[in-house]
Amino acid sequence: MALYVKAAEVLDKAEKKQGALKTLVYDSKFENIKPLFALVMETQKFSSVLEEIIESTKLLKQTKMRMNLAKVLVYDLLMGHGLKCGGAWKTMMMKHRTRLQSVLARMKVKQKVSKNEDLLPPSVRQMLGEKLPRYVRVNTLKTTVEDAVDYLKRDGFSYLGQASRMEDLTLKEKYFVMDMHLPELLVFPPKTDFHDHFLYKAGHIILQDKASCLPAYLLNPPPGTHIIDACAAPGNKTSHLAAIMKNKGKLFAYDLDAKRLSTMATLLLRSGVTCQQLGNQDFLKVDPESPQFKDVEYILLDPSCSGSGMVCLGDDASSADQKKVQARLAALASFQLRCLNHGLKFPRLKRLVYSTCSIHSQENEEVVTACLQQNPGFRLVPLLSQWPERGLEPLTQCLRASPAKTGTHGFFVALLEKHNEAGRKKQAAAVQKSDPPVTISEAANEAEKQEPALQKSHPVTISEAGNEKQEPVVQISEQEATPLSPSTCGKRPAASDEESEDKQTPAADQADGTPSKKKRRKRKRKKKKKTTTTTTTTMEMETVG
Numbered sequence: 275m276a277l278y279v280k281a282a283e284v285l286d287k288a289e290k291k292q293g294a295l296k297t298l299v300y301d302s303k304f305e306n307i308k309p310l311f312a313l314v315m316e317t318q319k320f321s322s323v324l325e326e327i328i329e330s331t332k333l334l335k336q337t338k339m340r341m342n343l344a345k346v347l348v349y350d351l352l353m354g355h356g357l358k359c360g361g362a363w364k365t366m367m368m369k370h371r372t373r374l375q376s377v378l379a380r381m382k383v384k385q386k387v388s389k390n391e392d393l394l395p396p397s398v399r400q401m402l403g404e405k406l407p408r409y410v411r412v413n414t415l416k417t418t419v420e421d422a423v424d425y426l427k428r429d430g431f432s433y434l435g436q437a438s439r440m441e442d443l444t445l446k447e448k449y450f451v452m453d454m455h456l457p458e459l460l461v462f463p464p465k466t467d468f469h470d471h472f473l474y475k476a477g478h479i480i481l482q483d484k485a486s487c488l489p490a491y492l493l494n495p496p497p498g499t500h501i502i503d504a505c506a507a508p509g510n511k512t513s514h515l516a517a518i519m520k521n522k523g524k525l526f527a528y529d530l531d532a533k534r535l536s537t538m539a540t541l542l543l544r545s546g547v548t549c550q551q552l553g554n555q556d557f558l559k560v561d562p563e564s565p566q567f568k569d570v571e572y573i574l575l576d577p578s579c580s581g582s583g584m585v586c587l588g589d590d591a592s593s594a595d596q597k598k599v600q601a602r603l604a605a606l607a608s609f610q611l612r613c614l615n616h617g618l619k620f621p622r623l624k625r626l627v628y629s630t631c632s633i634h635s636q637e638n639e640e641v642v643t644a645c646l647q648q649n650p651g652f653r654l655v656p657l658l659s660q661w662p663e664r665g666l667e668p669l670t671q672c673l674r675a676s677p678a679k680t681g682t683h684g685f686f687v688a689l690l691e692k693h694n695e696a697g698r699k700k701q702a703a704a705v706q707k708s709d710p711p712v713t714i715s716e717a718a719n720e721a722e723k724q725e726p727a728l729q730k731s732h733p734v735t736i737s738e739a740g741n742e743k744q745e746p747v748v749q750i751s752e753q754e755a756t757p758l759s760p761s762t763c764g765k766r767p768a769a770s771d772e773e774s775e776d777k778q779t780p781a782a783d784q785a786d787g788t789p790s791k792k793k794r795r796k797r798k799r800k801k802k803k804k805t806t807t808t809t810t811t812t813m814e815m816e817t818v819g
């Protein structure tokens with residue numbers, strides 16, 4: 275029952291505008307956040323429907339419950355996976371179940387619909403991203419685009435060829451097109467459900483939002499290269515990278531969260547990925563100087579972020595508790611900048627792609643600006659000139675994405691590349707002459723002054739899209755994770771994300787501040803033991819994956 279009481283409490287607080295749902299759930303200190311989050315989000319989504327059912331059955335009067343408690347219980351009883359409580363509460367709810375069920379059934383008959391979702395008001399449906407197309411990435415490790423298209427045609431879908439404008443992505447019934455920017459991406463009407471489809475179950479297609487396909491596509495690591503996916507789980511971008519590399523080379527994929535990593539191992543197995551080496555590890559503690567990374571030339575960094583771009587999660591910006599929201603954003607931005615700076619330390623790195631599913635400049639342009647100030651040997655690569663939404667001024671080389679302009683969830687991508695030594699020295703000198711490096715908060719102030727300047731949309735034709743991958747210096751270009759899964763992207767950094775500065779710095783033992791010989795030896799042994807543990811985890815994950 276604790277779950278329902280806590281969920282009702284969160285909904286009460288949200289009604290009193292004490293914070294955004296997401297923040298309230300995380301602040302609730304409830305031991306099992308995931309089911310609480312899911313219950314609160316779903317109840318909120320069906321709020322108006324549940325209220326109608328509760329009122330027409332006079333449930334509050336008969337049970338003396340308050341509205342939000344009734345809502346969470348009725349949600350789970352009628353639309354969720356059944357009540358997860360026992361005792362008097364369950365007995366009471368079961369007593370009313372038939373009446374509640376028949377009101378729900380009557381509502382559906384009246385509105386001539388069959389699914390619970392269809393009862394939602396249009397405004398809620400739009401907010402939930404129902405209007406976003408269903409994007410399907412063809413997994414070229416298992417099939418080809420042509421074969422996937424043929425299979426889908428035989429399965430009753432009608433193929434309209436490659437799209438050339440945004441409007442072509444607005445589809446109905448069983449029509450589908452090939453995307454105009456990403457040729458391995460097929461586009462279907464919103465809500466087309468592939469979860470039970472053979473191609474999905476066999477790993478031939480991957481359900482991935484278009485914006486989320488950008489990082490791997492733009493990084494475009496050639497087959498045979500060594501690459502790191504720094505914050506990888508649940509692995510949609512990892513499997514995309516492996517497909518681009520044709521499973522040739524080495525793909526180190528790290529994630530701090532063991533559970534998500536194990537989901538990822540299953541997903542990669544199904545997708546036919548074989549070039550990976552998984553590690554349940556904090557990326558910030560991966561040593562760039564380690565011999566195993568000496569050939570790493572590419573990094574994909576998609577760190578934890580606010581998830582404010584995910585249409586289903588919404589944005590905390592309207593939250594009454596702006597202080598908390600800003601503090602959370604600042605903590606995330608600081609973590610993201612540390613990851614970015616760390617990624618640039620790999621000695622042979624050529625390119626790093628940075629992405630977030632956030633719409634906040636603090637996590638996007640400001641992080642990149644601060645990073646470039648601190649790493650003058652790197653610069654931004656201009657991306658997809660035809661892409662309709664750019665990074666905020668002056669970072670227009672980067673891409674942004676949004677439901678309105680690109681028909682996707684909100685997203686941000688920047689591609690950084692190392693430039694030559696002469697340029698680096700020149701830039702370093704210029705930085706010394708000018709202001710000290712921009713810190714995140716300074717960048718925040720600057721960015722606030724800027725008006726977002728967005729470029730106009732230029733429709734792309736097939737051949738242009740093919741050429742669109744940027745001229746390279748070297749060479750160019752979900753839950754079980756569905757794009758709408760809150761756990762994929764809106765995930766808060768694990769505790770160590772925000773405190774991931776190495777906490778194991780040894781305390782000084784001797785007068786000069788250095789540890790004693792004995793202690794040094796002990797620490798050395800401990801360190802050796804730790805390395806072995808990490809390797810074991812990596813090996814285990816490889817076996818699973």
Ligand SMILES: C[S@@+](CC[C@H](N)C(=O)[O-])C[C@H]1O[C@@H](n2cnc3c(N)ncnc32)[C@H](O)[C@@H]1O
Pocket residue numbers: 504505506507508509510511512528529530531534555556557558576577578579752755762763765767768770771774
């Ligand atoms: C936005 S999600 C990554 C989504 C993934 N790239 C994909 O496309 O499926 C961020 C991930 O970073 C992980 N993470 C957070 N802090 C980390 C750290 N310090 N080191 C490695 N992974 C971390 C989280 O567990 C989470 O799985």
